[in-house]
Amino acid sequence: MRTTWTLTKMRMRLALRNRAFLFFSLLMPLAFLFLYASLFAKGEPRAVGYLFPSVLALTVMGSFWGLSIQLVMFREHGILRRFRLTPVGPAALLASSILSNYVLTLPTVALEFVLVRAVYGVTTFGNLWGAWLFITLGIVTFAAFGLIVASLTNTMQETQVLNNAIWFLFLFFSGATLPLVFFPEWLQRLSMFLPATHLVVGLQFTLIGAVPVRSLGPEVVALVGGAALAFALSWKLFRWEPGEKISRSAKAWAAAVIIPFLLLGVWENALDARRIELQKIYRSLGERTSPLPEQR
Amino acid sequence: MSEPVIRVEQLRKRYGSVEALRGVSFQVQEGEVFGLLGPNGAGKTTTVEILEGMRTADAGLAQVCGLDPRRGGAAFQRQIGAVLQHTALPDKLRVGEAVELFANLYGRRRNLDALLERLGLADKQRAFYDELSGGQRQRLALALALVHEPRVLFLDEPTAGLDPQVRREIYEIIEELRREGKTILLTTHYIEEAERLCDRVAIMDYGKLIALGTPAELRQRSANTTRIAVRLAQPIEDGRLRQLDGVVDCRPISDGYLLHSQRPPQTIVALVKELEALGNELQSLEISAPTLEDVFIELTGRSLRD
Structure with a gap:
């Protein structure tokens, strides 16, 4: 545990000294916030409130990029080799990725809450503790997804290509960019298979x-x-050296990560409850009565 | 003799069709500086990386402090310190931070300022890794290897690619560690390094040890070989020089030829006659005692730099 925290501190320090990281983890989410709130929601508090969860989801999902690339760079440059000689295991290195992502994302999230309240006058935040739980789970889960990509790829370029492909899928079909209610039904049903949704x-x-x-x-x-x-x-697939190759069977293993989402997607589609509830939330936006959906 | 700190028996390792190690055996005693000398590709790094626990041998025994490097875990890692080849630190990590980081990873809190002072890095504490020169990076690598006061040090080509001046700075640090009684295994392809730093040297070639002894013992093996460096007015085929009486080897050097002879007087007489016959002229001739380089040439028929 102490080792993990030691590594976490180092990795946060390095991330904060990296301009690209600051741009993607701080400036981009804030730009999204202003874009959504001012342009799409036209500054109307209820509309801003409706789009805010999407902005938050985007911010949280940024952990997918976060420090996984840093880990690939460490391996590519022979930095991991050096750590291999110390009493540091793969688990500590992987966990430090997730932990530093978490600590570095929270301030941006907090800032977004403050801005949405101060600038756009959104005052009700529903179940704030519940939201915090989802923010935490989101950062951890998407950071862990990033680690799988980091384990599978050999160079930073490869990581970026694969990350981009997955990222677009998450971004456009999960309701993070365009609310799901605007999608045709088949796409809404398909989106139920995505973790981002x-x-x-x-x-x-x-x-x-x-x-x-x-x-x-x-x-x-x-x-x-x-x-x-x-x-x-990602622990099972962890590699210290750039020269180590991973087998095809190991790559197939990595695909196992979609299993829970596959099962849940099937289940949600059979039940078809979430889709209808999401539409209710959206419709309530236009009504004079409470914008809150009925509770189940 | 007490239990050796490093024990290697019949070590074998193959990469695809290449046999990197073909049965290597040696032992290193406590407090000894042991050198693996050989050209690139001789198997030095493979040997060291097996001992560090970074590679697995196909066959044979590798033991450090009585532990199996592959299974020793943290207990093993605390016993060894290492300077690796092909490694780096993050560009934006400061020297002071790196040393503190490694100390924390080992759970050690020794006087880090003194360590940096000793390695001549005290005024570089705030410098980023990417601002350091090659020599400074190597000194930092040494600091990180020493941060937990290990019993054994592995130095894999610690001065490769450094200027002669900087190389000597590193030698001084290693000599100090030697005086303190650290057990050190170092690999090198610099003769000077092996002669100056090592108590015993193993000469490696194509995955085998071809000679082992103190530098003096090894030189003794070549005691009957003498180096004759000659400068001529005009170039000459080295094939002709090789045929001279007593000559076992001949190779061109920067401004002439280096002959190894087992009968220097006869060789010199033959040389002068040959030159006269060719209308060439001898401009200078220098005779010197053999070095480890000559031992290597004698054993392999090649120079270390080939």
Whole structure:
């Protein structure tokens, strides 16, 4: 544990000295916030409140990029080799990625809450503790996903290409950029298979609907299960040296991380409850009555 | 003799079709500075990396402080310190931070300022890794290897690619460690380094030890070989010089030829006659005692720099 924290401090220090990291983890999310709130929501507090969970989800999902690239760079430059001689195991290195992502993302998230309240006058945040839980789960889960990509790829370039491909999928089909209600039904159904959707749904329900976490069991289970599986797999696939190759069977193993989301996607589609509830939340926006959806 | 600190028996390692180690055996005693001398590709780094626990041998025994490097875990890692080849630190890590980081990873809190002072890095504490010169990086690597006061040090080509001046600075540090009684295994392809720093030297070539002894003992093996460096007015085929009486080896050097002879007087007479016949002229001739380089040439028929 102490080793993990020692590594975490070093990695946060390095991240804060990296301009690209600051740009992507601080400036980009804030730019998104202003874009959504001023342009799409036209500064109208209820509309801003409705889009805010999407902005938060984007910020939180940034951990997917976060420090996984740093780990690939460490391996590529022979830095991991040096750590291999010390009493540091793969688990500590991987955990330090997640932990530093968490500590570095929280201030941005907090800043977004403050801005949305101070600049756009959003005053109700529904179930704030529930939202905090989803923020935590989101950062951890998406950071763990990033670690799998880091384990599979050999160079930073490869990592970036693969990250981009997955990132676009998350971004556009999860409701993080365009709310799901605007999608055709088949796409809405498809999005139920994406981990990012569970994060967006969790944040929307807690923040807008003030829904208690116990009604969001499937989302919590999906994110926790995904994080645990992703961490275990990236541990199994961990490589110290740039020269070490990974086998095809190991790559196939990495695909196992989609299992919980596959199961949940099937289940959600069979039940078809979330989709309808999301539409209710959206419709309530236009009504004079409470913007809160009915609780289940 | 007490239990050796490093014990290597019949070590074998193959990379695909290349046999990197073909049965290497040696032992290093407590407080000894042991050198593996040989050209690139001789198997020095493979040997050291097996002993550090970074590679697995295909066959044979490797033991450090009585522990198996692959299974020793943290107990093993605390016993060894190492300067690796092909490694780096993050560019934006400061010298002071790096030393503190490694001390924390080992759970040690020794006087880090004194350590940096000793390695001549005291005024570089705030410098980023990417601002350091090659020599400074190597001194930092030594500091990180020493931060937990290990019993054994592995130095893999600690001065490769450094200027002669900087190389000597590193020698002084290693000599100080030697005086303190640290057990050190170092690899090198510099003769000077092996002669100056090592108590015993193993000469390696193509995955085998071809000679082992103190530098003086090894030189003794070549006692009947003498170096004759000659400068001529005009170039000459080295094939002709090789045929001279007593000559076992001949190679061109920067401004002439280096002959190894087992009968220097006869060789010199033959040389003068040959030159006269060719209308060439001898401009200078220098005779010197053999070095480890000559031992290597004698054993392998090649120079270390080939």
